[in-house]
Amino acid sequence: MHEGTPLRGCTVGVTAERKADEISALFERRGARVLRAAAMHTVPLPEDGELVAATEAVLAAPVDHVVAITGVGFRGWLEAADQLGLGARLREHLRSAELVARGAKARGALRGGGLGDAAWTSPTEESREVLDHLLSRGVDGKRVVVQVHGEPMAEFRERLRRAGAEVLPVRVYRWTDPVDLPALDRLLDAVIAGEVDALTFTSAPAAANALGRADRTGRGEELRKSLRGSVFVACVGPVTAAPLVAADIPCALPDRSRTAALVRLVSEQLPRWRAAPGS
Template sequence: MTEPAPVTGTDFGGLRVVAFESRRAEEMRRLIVRFGGKPLVAPSMREVPLEDQHEALAFATRLFAGSLDVVILLTGVGTRTLIAALATRYSTEQIIQALGRVTRVVRGPKPIIALGEVGLKPTIAVAEPNTWRDLLATLDTQLPVQGKRVAVQEYGATNKELLDGLRARGAEVLRVPVYRWALPEDLGPLRQAVSAISDGQADVLLFTSATQVDHLMQIAVQMGREPSLREALRQCVVASVGPICSEALTRHRLPVDFEPSHPKMGSLLGEGSRASAELLRHKRATL
């Protein structure tokens, strides 16, 4: 393991920053540089539309039959993928009319944008930090779901806590998975990141999704580097974009050293860059 970089200056101050963005990898690289860091961006995931969209089409059957009351949209990509699946059987006008008849609950700004692309607005928007707990709390105050038929557009994985929470509140729940998360086709950058972290060549890790954490640890185990990666993180700042991501880190028994005031990539970079130097000093002083 190499010696850790000295901690000096403000912002990242030349610290070696590892991130795991995929679709926004280049934007993340530019932001790290802008905030004074030395970037290593390793795409860690890709969205794979389900080949068999029978759940989406079953949702469509119920939607057009008027046998749904609420549709919960959790991601922008999922909202677009769901609308695209419906478009294989229905016109855009029919889809807009059908979605317009139900209560549309969205988690965060991205599904709002996706709805706006077809001329729709949400009925209820869940406020930051947009976790499943926030979603349930919002429904409790604005739309009790007792006796309601609720469809949930999933986001690459099933959120059991959300589904169980809806059922516990008396809702009839319909899962609507439309895509899944997979590892990137090119695993080279992610393996490089595992090696860099494990060899002490990283100072700050930035996570913007729970799946990034899962995939990093999956590759570390495959490479036989999990123990050395865990040891190396004792001398790194581990920054999480928000509560859902932090829960994944905790589930893997990894540290969570920093969360920004808002669960946004810009806030993670801006606030995290300013906090990293002091956090590193504290972690390394306690070793």
């Protein structure tokens, strides 16, 4: 290992959309050759459509629980409400509810949005644990606001409904294929060809869409074979890793769900992983 540049001679794939420049620079500083390709694209929902209707539904009556799933999503909701002239009213309306955060970023968005600290934050940053917390509290007859990330979280919402809750989903953005789809195809081809040593993911939709894109283009099995054997796969946290784990693809996770920790993990473990017999 080269001191200061432990990734010299390694090629790292970066699939992030947000913070791609920052993550790539951190890897390059450690000597890596970086192949960048966003695996998904975040599309904010129109302010005059679904998000407005969801906000008005929340404001129609008092709410008992507010669930912040992602920091960027919850902040986006408050910012959209501000632009519509509903921000102050929405904040006042939500303050009387129990605030629940899926993780540290969502908790920070609650505080930063002027709502105060979360009454409970998931230690593992997993939606399943948030659901278990709400069900243990009892939600029969309660109005529960769920800030939904790009996936509809259908099972999460249905479990709450079956427990008697009125569920108010607030979807702030959705995910689509990346703007530069050919770049993603080139990265997948490089992984399959054995030209990538490590592939990194910072969001579950990116992981799911990378696999989905490979499936849609007839390369799904080849990609999975590479990710199960010749490529060191690293995810920023367990939520991000979930689509890969479901596909039986081993993933390395840092101790903390942060991009800097992800870069450190790859820097420390990839050289040893490449040197290990059979890698």
